[in-house]
Amino acid sequence: DVKVTQSSRYLVKRTGEKVFLECVQDMDHENMFWYRQDPGLGLRLIYFSYDVKMKEKGDIPEGYSVSREKKERFSLILESASTNQTSMYLCASSLSGRSYVDTQYFGPGTRLTVL
Amino acid sequence: AQKVTQAQTEISVVEKEDVTLDCVYETRDTTYYLFWYKQPPSGELVFLIRRNSFDEQNEISGRYSWNFQKSTSSFNFTITASQVVDSAVYFCALSEVDNQFYFGTGTSLTVIP
Numbered sequence: 169d170v171k172v173t174q175s176s177r178y179l180v181k182r183t184g185e186k187v188f189l190e191c192v193q194d195m196d197h198e199n200m201f202w203y204r205q206d207p208g209l210g211l212r213l214i215y216f217s218y219d220v221k222m223k224e225k226g227d228i229p230e231g232y233s234v235s236r237e238k239k240e241r242f243s244l245i246l247e248s249a250s251t252n253q254t255s256m257y258l259c260a261s262s263l264s265g266r267s268y269v270d271t272q273y274f275g276p277g278t279r280l281t282v283l
Numbered sequence: 284a285q286k287v288t289q290a291q292t293e294i295s296v297v298e299k300e301d302v303t304l305d306c307v308y309e310t311r312d313t314t315y316y317l318f319w320y321k322q323p324p325s326g327e328l329v330f331l332i333r334r335n336s337f338d339e340q341n342e343i344s345g346r347y348s349w350n351f352q353k354s355t356s357s358f359n360f361t362i363t364a365s366q367v368v369d370s371a372v373y374f375c376a377l378s379e380v381d382n383q384f385y386f387g388t389g390t391s392l393t394v395i396p
Contacts, residue, residue, distance in 0.1 A: 177326075201384075210386045210387060210389055258328065267378075267381070268379070268382065268384045271330055272330075274329075274330075275327065276325065276326055276327040279326070
């Protein structure tokens with residue numbers, strides 16, 4: 169079974185702090201994704217990585233950056249957290265191909281609150 | 284325009300009733316993929332099914348079944364004899380070969396004991 173883990177289930181940070189959300193997958197998937205989920209808006213893609221050090225912006229990359237130094241790990245960085253970044257963050261991975269056609273497998277999510 | 288529309292925001296059914304969750308999609312591609320995911324209260328999205336655009340056969344898996352109709356651009360999901368454990372938010376999604384994964388806004392299903 170695919171296993172995607174995220175470093176924290178719940179996180180509380182203060183405005184202006186730098187925040188790191190970590191995601192690890194154990195199935196040698198090439199593609200990894202970060203989404204945020206907000207009520208009424210569904211899931212929105214923040215960033216997509218299709219290989220180590222390779223990334224593409226999603227729908228809402230502003231205020232976020234990502235890092236992928238190893239194939240199994242994909243980090244989402246909030247350089248200076250703001251209250252409008254309070255949300256549920258979901259990481260996913262899929263097999264390969266720099267495309268979106270493969271099934272994405274999701275981690276348990278990190279519920280981030282920025283005060 | 285919404286690529287994936289789940290018009291039912293919330294549905295409540297009594298246990299053992301059948302329930303159908305609607306999903307309508309929009310695409311100009313001939314090759315595309317459709318998905319359903321379940322998100323229980325714990326938060327993790329659980330993959331249920333993936334279907335490609337060339338396979339219109341209906342799928343049944345236990346109490347779950349899916350009806351894919353290209354003529355109406357719909358990929359509906361039916362739960363037969365619903366159970367309390369089916370209570371969750373269900374997402375339909377579309378992926379196009381050279382584009383993104385598009386999620387619907389989800390349908391929240393509550394099964395009342």
